[in-house]
Amino acid sequence: MKNWSTHKAIKNFVLHLHPLKIDARATAYNRTFGLGGIAALLTTILFVTGLLLKFEYIPSAGKAYDSILSLKNDIIFGSLLRNIHYWSAMLLVVVTFLHLIRVFYSQSIFYERRKNWLYGLLLMFLVVSSNFTGYLLPWDQLSFWAVTIMTNLLEYIPFIGETLAKLIRDGDSVGEPTLLRFYHFHTGLLPLLMVFAVTMHFWLVRKAGGIALPKIEKPKKVNTHPHLTYREAYIALIVIAVILLFSIFVDAPLLDKAKPTVSPNPSRAPWYFMGFQELLMHVHPVFGSFVIPVAVTAFFIAIPFIKYPELNTGVWFHSLKGKKITIWSALFSALFTFAFILSNDMIFKFGDRLASWPKIISTGCLPTLLYIIPVGAFLWYLKKKKTANRIELVITITTIILSAYITMMLTGIFLRGEGMQLIFLHA
Structure with missing residues (x-):
């Protein structure tokens, strides 16, 4: 009887995320590719593995790198835990980006979904920010110089650049105060903001009636459970299996301990910021770090609010x-x-x-x-x-x-x- 009550409670919670009945077309995999659910799953994996990593990690310039080595060499499954966390974070950037452009190209950002498009842009920013702040924590040459490059670029922003860069670094250059600040952002503030944004995102999806579909006269309705919930479970199991297998065979990168006086050649930004680094090789820093990014961001925000003679949601x-x-x-x-x-x-x-x-x-x-x-x-x-x-x-x-x-x-x-x-x- 107790097992039945637990099963019913889980079922009610799952169905709370969806309507009891949905349009049969919404269950087609190629409608959403499961990207939103995969992003939510990866976020959960990152929260759990991140909490476990905190037991071993020491946010200090003198001890951070050694704590990572200890995790890899002395803690049972410690290396696997770090690998799962790292590769899940990298995959989350890709999945969130793909989810964002899927929503855009499927014309799912208009009318009552405008606000959710803005939350989607916010989530993309939070995901990248979380990855960036976590990128520094191993305190190796790769992470130290990647963060140094990106924070130096902020200084080119007119009027507020130097102040903003110093605020983020907590100083004139990347050092122990930067590591501590990034640690608190990564493990405290950003997760809280992500929980809020994800909650609002799912609530607005539910409020809008689920995913956007072309209008037809008599859509066929099916029960959410099991037609949708089983498919979501299958996708979740596949994603978990892929991440686990990949993490077993491929280690997260870790170079030598950070050396503030020895720059690697070439010094690279994190891979998702390499487009900005490349852009700055061709245009003035004010354009590359401020004018162009601000113009692009403003355009993306404005897209659903432009007046269109016709729309095919x-x-x-x-x-x-x-x-x-x-x-x-x-x-x-x-x-x-x-x-x-x-x-x-x-x-x-x-x-x-x-x-x-x-x-x-x-x-x-x-x-x-x-x-x-x-x-x-x-x-x-x-x-x-x-x-x-x-x-x-x-x-x-x-x-x-x-x-x-x-x-x-x-x-x-x-x-x-x-x-x-x-x-x-x-x-």
Whole structure:
């Protein structure tokens, strides 16, 4: 009788996250790919493993690295625990990003879902911030110099940059106060904010009636349990198994203990920030660390609030034409961005050729305009020749931004060698 009561309580809790009955189309795996549920699962895994890691970790510049070594070498399953935590965190960044763009491309951010889009952007920021603060905690060469690079970039933000960088680092450079501050952010403030944002996110999804679907006259309804809950359980088990197996065979990276006076060559930002690092090699720091990121963020926030003559909620890419435009835009952006990187490295070199010009113009305004003008011509072509409507143009702009960042990120990760030179040009 007790087992039946426990089963009923669990069932009621699960069903509280969903309506009792849902549209049968919502159970199709290719509708959401389970990304939201996977992100929630990974967050839970990170909370549990993070709490266990706190028993061994010492947030001190003199002892942090040694506590990681002790965890790896002296604690039974300690290395596995750290691996699970690390790879779950890396996967969470990828899954959260994919979930965000899935919601956008399936046109699920309009009308009553606008507020949830903003919470989604907030969650993306919190996930990246949590990863970034946790990145420093091993206190090895990899983490120390990655955080040094990113916090130094903040100093280029006009008016508040230096103050903001000092506030985050708790000093003029990365040191023990930075480690302690990042530790408290990573294990205290950010998890609390994530719990709040995730709770609001799920509540707003439930309030909106579940995932967005194309409107039809008589949708077929099915019971949430077992049609949806069993599928969620299968996906959860698969994700847990994959993370466990990967963590058994692949260790989380750990280099030598941090040496503030010895910089590795090349010094790299965390992989998810490599796009920013690559961007800063081609434009003035004020543009790379402030103007462009702020403009992109403002655009993403504004997307669901723009007035559109027509919307197809729940329809991927808005239309078949929108799907084709998305593919063209992704290819155009990737090829054009890579060509821009090559030409800037090999030909233009604005800072050298226009050394007498103010840097804000020669390495800021000029390269930015040389990128924006062809993109504008591409948008004009789609509007005039392909009769793209407003939402399809917004999809195009979003795709160009995402594809450009991914291209810069991959270039920074795989094609930059010593001195951050392109490896095939300086072999």
